[in-house]
Amino acid sequence: MQDAYDPAAVEREAQHFWRERNSFRSIEDPARPKFYCLSMFPYPSGKLHMGHVRNYTIGDVLTRHHRMRGFNVLQPMGWDAFGLPAENAAMANKVPPAKWTYDNIAYMKGQLQGLGFALDWERELATCRPDYYKWNQWLFTRLFRKGLAYKKTGVVNWDPVDQTVLANEQVIEGRGWRTGAPVEKREIPMYFLRITAYAEELLAALDHLPGWPEQVKLMQKNWIGRSEGVRVGFPYELNKEQRTLWVFTTRADTLMGATFCAVAAEHPIATFASRRDPKVQAFVEECKRGPAMEAELAQVEKKGLPTGVFVSHPITHEKLPVWVANYVLMGYGEGAVMAVPAHDERDYEFALKYGLPIRPVIRHPLGDSVPAPWKPEYAEPGVCINSGPYDGMDYQTAVDAIAADLTDKSLGEKQVQWRLRDWGISRQRYWGCPVPIVHCPSCGDVPVPDAELPVKLPEHLVPDGTGNPLARLPEFYETKCPACGKAARRETDTMDTFVDSSWYFARFCCPGQDGAMVDARAKYWMPVDQYIGGIEHAILHLLYSRFFQRVMRDEGLLDVVEPFTNLLTQGMVLAESYYTDANGRREWINPAEVEVTRDAKGKIASARTRDGRPVVYDGIGTMSKSKNNGVDPQALIEKYGADTARFYIIFASPPTNTLEWSDESVEGSFRFLKRVWAYALKYSQAAHQGEASRQARFEIHSVLKQANYDLQKHQFNTVASAAMKILNALEKIPGRNPASEEGLSILLRLLSPITPHIAHHLWRELQFGDDIMAASWPEPDAAALEQDEVELVVQVNGKLRGSIRVPKAADRGAIEGLALANPNVQKFVAGQNVKKVVVVPGRLVNLVV
């Protein structure tokens, strides 16, 4: 055995062993329980970042652990290869996105292999390959024929200088990122997927996902946003024509307090009013120019103007003014609301600002009136007042009565409203999956027939930031109508990349299948038993995948409904950032270049660059290029090896927490692996002697018991701690005896999912077996955990005052007696009555005086 731990040699040899034996190839085997473990596939951005390393290490620990527990495991890997960054890189380097993407994939694949992940590379896929995106297109044409994919207008960010659509990310403070021009909103025709048709099912099924974190289910529930309410019609006359303004409200009980209505800038009433009133026109224009993003929209000052249109109240027939307001969204409900200033905070502020009437109609906890300023109690449901026939009714009675009266007049009914909107998938971009539609002057939008799929994306183009280059490529867009054969124009929009990632997990089950989207093998592997990825995907990606799975079920492709049985949402990887300040210009210094001096207590006293310039500590945050605080996994692997990188990432933090990077702690993980090696070396050279110590076995098996429990809970950081504790216990055993042999075998097996290379090497070196992955997972020995005596803590009034050792079988009386006999306990009990004695078996005694 080598004296020193040489990670590079150990890792090379272990990876060679796995490759030779094809260790990670997965084959369907109905005789064994299957475990499909999947980490979210990466976007091939260039090189791996620490978030990837963390994600795939967590997945690998789960995969290898399950494998040793006898599961038939599948852990595949692929590439979410379409997307915006490739176009940006193409513009910067004048290289086609395809070449950039394929080069990145090749490099990152090498990095993943170097980390020793147990991946079945025969199943590798890239979403930018025609054999993958063909099935996006195939499914789209089916949804289109069913009406689940349809065309309507959608709002986009428009850069008027570059004449191009911008992603939200490309809008910086309301301006285009390249041109600096104020971004405009624009409505363009797009294709939508009717996810709202599945809203009810997507919501209800959340209650049957016990393997998902509650917080994710709650976020999805709120996102889907089911609310029960009443659709209310306010009749009005426009150009001598009778019309109805429809609104949705969850507070129909407050209808008698409605004093005006407000509509979105895009609402027909606003359009009408802007034609006859230049002020309204200017305001509508202003609203349309405003931000398209909800987060920004919600922050803008609430403003409005009267449209001059009046509607009549459906119960009282009172004339109410209609305002156009920037806080009403066209995308939600009817694009119009009834305003009840007395019982809605936003309406209240709007009414105060513009002097509109405020009419209280609900008795709230603070009384019957609603004096300024606004108080949250005003919005609480209560008994109706000033409401004519509805006076005295409570919330539900009033809603029911008002809904019934409205139904009688054909001016409303109860309605369920969803916050969820249909999914707009058209992107005016080159590097994506072409939407398989042909626009024919006589036949309209015609889906491309199966025989002509895939519609291949030309891979040689270089975008220039001014629109989609496909729209300037006649070879691509000039085509014939599949229905009538006349000249027609091919759609040049591509699909949202979320389409690609909504079903890739099913495709991993069916490598090589070119005759169908998925085949029978998907029925064996699906659903994914364990899915792992960042919490930032809690809503969109996970909801779209759940939607797609149902769509695929309804196409008869799969039986499974929920794609992911268990979900683990990992935290982000953070690092400190530092900068030097030269005349107000910040230069960001990579933490690796910063030297920190500490005071006697270990607190940071000062920090400077290696060449002595003082730096400012800017706190801890996500690793980013802009703050130059990324830690390159490759440098880490080269310095310490993959096992140290993996161990550190697992040890530093539980998977769901954020992980704050620390170079010193990495050093500590490396030290631990060196100690494991040193111990194995000492063990291999020691002579057999003595018997197993009872105490050592107790320690090791107690730690193992806890570690197995922690593995179940996915609390892997304490499993790494457990390995350290076992090594500490082993080092206390003199020489080599049955306890050290057993303990070392447990240690290596416990470590093997986390640090597979060193575990593999030592397992063979010390002749525990041929392949540690074929070994069984260690279980604690009940006999080793037996104890004759236990230590109990003694409290007086809940405060710790001492401890006693009692025989395991001691009864209450004996325990009480021993506790009272403890001198320090006596000090606190002396002269007082013991009112109550609480005995928690195996833990403590509490004397209440």
Added chain:
RNA sequence: GCCGGAAUGGCGGAACCGGUAGACGCAGCGGACUCAAAAUCCGCCGGUGGCAACACCAUGAGAGUUCGAGUCUCUCUUCCGGCACCA
């Protein structure tokens, strides 16, 4: 703004069902080895008081429930994720 989280020593974190707060590690301090350094090994390590035994304080802040609260309930503060075209 709305939705969802998080907060424990100098730092990362542990504490299973409400039952010894600080496991394990990092940093720091002291020592051994060394000509010296690195590496390695041993010891100490929340705060205040005390020679010590020990006592008091302490889990973001404030209240509450309980024999007993880091853990449960309420209010607040700060930070983080998402908000539909970043992935």
